[in-house]
Amino acid sequence: MSSIRQAKQQRIPAFLRSWGGVFGAGWLIFMFLASITARWWRPYDVAEQDLIARLQGPSSEYWLGTDAVGRDLFSRVFTAGALPLQASAVMVLVAFGIGLPLILIAAERGGRVEEAIGRFAETIMSLPSTVILLAAIGAIGNRIYPVMMIFGLLVSAALYRILIGVAKSSRQHLYIDAARVDGMGSIRVNLAHVLPSMARPIAVQAAIVYAIGLLIINGLAFLGFGPGEPQPSWGFMIKDASDNIFNSPWMMVPSRRRPLAHGHGGECAGRCAGRTPRHPGVHPP
Amino acid sequence: MTTTVQSNPPAIEVRDLVVRYGGGRRAMKTPPAVDGVCFDIAPGETLGLVGESGSGKSTIGKALLGLQPPTEGTIWLHGKDVTTASLKERRTLASELRVVFQDPYSSLNPARRIGQTLAESLRLIGIKGDAARARAITTLESVGLPSDSIDRFPSQFSGGQRQRIAIARALVRDPNVLVLDEPVSALDLSTQAQVLNLLADLRDEHKLAYLFIAHDLGVVRFLAHRVVVLYRGQVMESGPVEDVTSRPRHPYSVALTAAAPVPRPAEQIDRRAHREALSVGSASTAPPDPKGCPFASRCPLADGQCHAERPMLRLIGGQRVACHHAEQVGVTWPPPPN
């Protein structure tokens, strides 16, 4: 009977088998939904100013306090989430969209093809990503989606470096050869056998890369490349808080909560999925 | 080996097969994994392919299956040239030529139910849904597994049962040639016997031709009609299994036969003395001289001719032997055990 239980357990992803993983995943889902829907339930408009109640601590009226012009931090924190959450998701899609096909091709063909793709990835990985992103903003302007797509390109090289070994060892399985003897085409073998066997490391990397994307977006917003006032952004709220740190240290707390929560949620889900996140080349600023 | 009879071509015919791994100039310098191998298998016949690891026996199997493109030579399947057929072109042929791999833990996708694995193979030839399921169940029963195995995962089966599933996966497309790549080496002894018996029964029932790859002569003796002994990608000796195992003509075959362990301690002691008297060295890592006999560096009978001239296969008695001193083997050498 234990073998049946084992088989059933296999369908539950490993990171949901520990409390840390459940917490991380649940927190991420909650934050994601809350941020995407914030515009419909937030208690105040993000631009609504209460000039009497400026730089206040938390109260029953303003749950997380107010900023320098008396805007509700609770509403702003949640509203600010939507853009980074979406832009980072686009970045992850681009990174995997470029990375995975290259990984699968290199793992299947081996030899010179793999060497050429590997060289290419190594070159991309050595590019200093933060500086490239600033250069991109300087050239094409403060447009978050195209900039994050360029970041996705840079990240795809790191993904290649991490996942190529997984893909190659996955192809060592004899059931891949058996499927090929069946007469299964290359694309079908990859979709039906190679990719599913890589699902766990792919999920781990996606979670880590997603968290890194959020941190990058917030870092850029901190430097002033956010959505622009009066639209809220986490990074700029930290910047705002640091400008007011002499007279209102409280502002640091809510503004920090969001980036941290997401970074930690992703990191936690990633780590609990069985692998210490180690990302050569990409790292939160 | 007689030439092909037009009306009844052999199930498999291999001529001058050469396989090199890798490409470019560096690969041309290293000796090929398979070097000029010829053999054929009649319908319903089992050919054993033996040799130590690195002898190229699995590479021959891969070349037949299309997993490793041959560098030179030709492979015919029922008279059709399949040497350069892509794996996709083989989809129609694949029903005729199937495989059972050595490791039953790696050859079944752990995330898929047995039924899905079998149905996937059938879908590629256009059999779907209930028809595929019915055929999968029949095949599983024919290899001695209960019909409810179809909804289980590979992790719920033992090694021997998994190997039966792998056989079912090969049989489900109703083939007539099977490549068996060391199908029992990963199993324990009692399971080995069961699986070998199953393979023998299936062969008689379905008139299957087997290419049986093994490193253990005892296992080959049980199943094969004829045997080919490989060393460093070259054929050392081939012939009916009884002749090669009981009266080997090549020093390497003698060493292989002597190496097979027996379950009786007293006899084992005798055989050890005998084996030591052969003074056959173990494999050296240095590549042999491409001009000479590949076995020369380990062979107690080797002389100047062996290092200078590669021996051709010659017909001696019932078998073909590639050795300059084949006439001595079994007569003046090896020395009789005392």
Place this chain on the structure above:
Amino acid sequence: MPLYIAKRLAIGVGTIWAAFTLTFLLVHSTDNSPGAVRLGMGATPEEVEVENERLGWNRPLLTQYADDLGKMVRLDFGQSLINRGDVRDQLSDRLPVTASISVLATLLAGIVGTALGVVAAVRGRGTAKAVNAFSGFSLSIPSFWLGVVLVYFFAIRLDLLPATGYSRFSEGVGSWLQSLALPVITLAIGGAAVVARMAASGMREALAREYITTLRAIGTPEWRIRYIHALRAASLPVVGALGVQFIVLFGGSVIIENLFALPGIGQAALFGATGNDFPILIGVVVMSTAVVVITNLVLDLLTAVLDPKLRTR
């Protein structure tokens, strides 16, 4: 070995070329033009056109590419569009600032990280969990948030260190170190977390090896086993991780420099991005890439010398 060096060198040159090409394409893919940037908001379209002509912006793209590439090889990045200064001079003034932040932060991360990792591997489960929690936390907080918090406590509350600004090395080592303390600590914490994890897993792996059991069996003192034998085995991956950390921290200093108002490369990158100063952008990208490439090269050679298995290549 010479072949190995030549190969790495070729890849490095390729990387710098790729960085230059990518930035060149980005700069040339916009509606903005250097003439408009240089003359500012008040200029008429005609004036901008004349200025672009003068700067050679209207030449065919390939001609400009070949020309700029040739100049880049001679380390000539042209003039800034904003302050009209020579880009190479400006950046070489700034490079020491960024380099000292990232070198100091890497050293600090290496020392603190190794210590934490060794403690986590050697002490019981509780310590290991605490270290793991610390590194998980440090990895997921944004460095700029951490920087602001450190400023609040050390500069504002305790008034121990200057909050912002840079004091040159020539103005005295003490004030130089003081001005770098907060940025270096901010940057090093994330790096220390990564190093701690690597060191801990390396130590654990080393301590589980059979030769360690043999050493115990023959009565080697425990401290010798831990700090001589196991630590030596664990040090090679840590050295590798430190190299990666240097590159990461060099990139991370972009944000930190802006937080602490330090006149480094990162600040130049930010000015360049805000002001659309194309020559500065290309210069910063190429120079940063060169730093990364040179660090990688030195590290490759270092590992080749340290690791006997690689020496024969």
